[in-house]
Amino acid sequence: MRPAVAVPLAVVLLACPAAGSTRAVGPGAVVELSADRLATALPVAAAKWHSGDPVDSPEREREVLAAAERHASALGVEPEAVAAVVRDQIEANKTVQRSLHTRWHTDPGGGPGTEPDLSRVRAELDRLTPELVRALADAGPALRSPDCGADLARSTREVADERGLDRVGAAALARSLASVCP
Numbered sequence: 572m573r574p575a576v577a578v579p580l581a582v583v584l585l586a587c588p589a590a591g592s593t594r595a596v597g598p599g600a601v602v603e604l605s606a607d608r609l610a611t612a613l614p615v616a617a618a619k620w621h622s623g624d625p626v627d628s629p630e631r632e633r634e635v636l637a638a639a640e641r642h643a644s645a646l647g648v649e650p651e652a653v654a655a656v657v658r659d660q661i662e663a664n665k666t667v668q669r670s671l672h673t674r675w676h677t678d679p680g681g682g683p684g685t686e687p688d689l690s691r692v693r694a695e696l697d698r699l700t701p702e703l704v705r706a707l708a709d710a711g712p713a714l715r716s717p718d719c720g721a722d723l724a725r726s727t728r729e730v731a732d733e734r735g736l737d738r739v740g741a742a743a744l745a746r747s748l749a750s751v752c753p
Contacts, residue, residue: 597713600706602726612667617683642704655750663747719752
């Protein structure tokens with residue numbers, strides 16, 4: 572068990588959607604849902620910190636990818652393309668988790684005070700992933716347009732700014748979207 576200290580509330584709030592924000596459409600919806608998924612990195616990292624579990628969870632990752640592919644197939648979306656996006660989401664989340672673990676190893680007094688219920692966080696991810704797949708399906712034409720990369724980059728900067736993401740968070744958000752535009 573790791574030392575128990577509180578995570579500053581500001582850290583948690585910065586990762587959450589802006590108050591009063593409305594869900595975007597097209598590439599913007601994909602970016603917002605990606606940021607929502609990324610906001611789970613803090614409680615996942617805290618749960619793994621307390622349990623001593625590694626950041627990587629290959630079995631869980633396979634389950635998430637398989638579920639996303641099934642959902643994509645049901646929506647008539649290319650499962651391999653969706654799997655690439657969800658894989659990027661997972662890797663981005665792990666980037667944030669590793670950054671937090673490094674910070675907490677360097678400053679054990681700055682680590683998480685309580686152990687979040689990982690099953691509740693995973694339930695949130697299980698809710699968000701199909702929403703992300705649906706957003707990818709809905710944004711299909713925009714994601715195939717020549718402007719996709721520029722639109723995605725603009726939306727990414729806007730969401731990172733709205734949510735007050737730090738350098739690691741903003742880079743992780745961009746990483747989570749690497750496979751969105753073909």
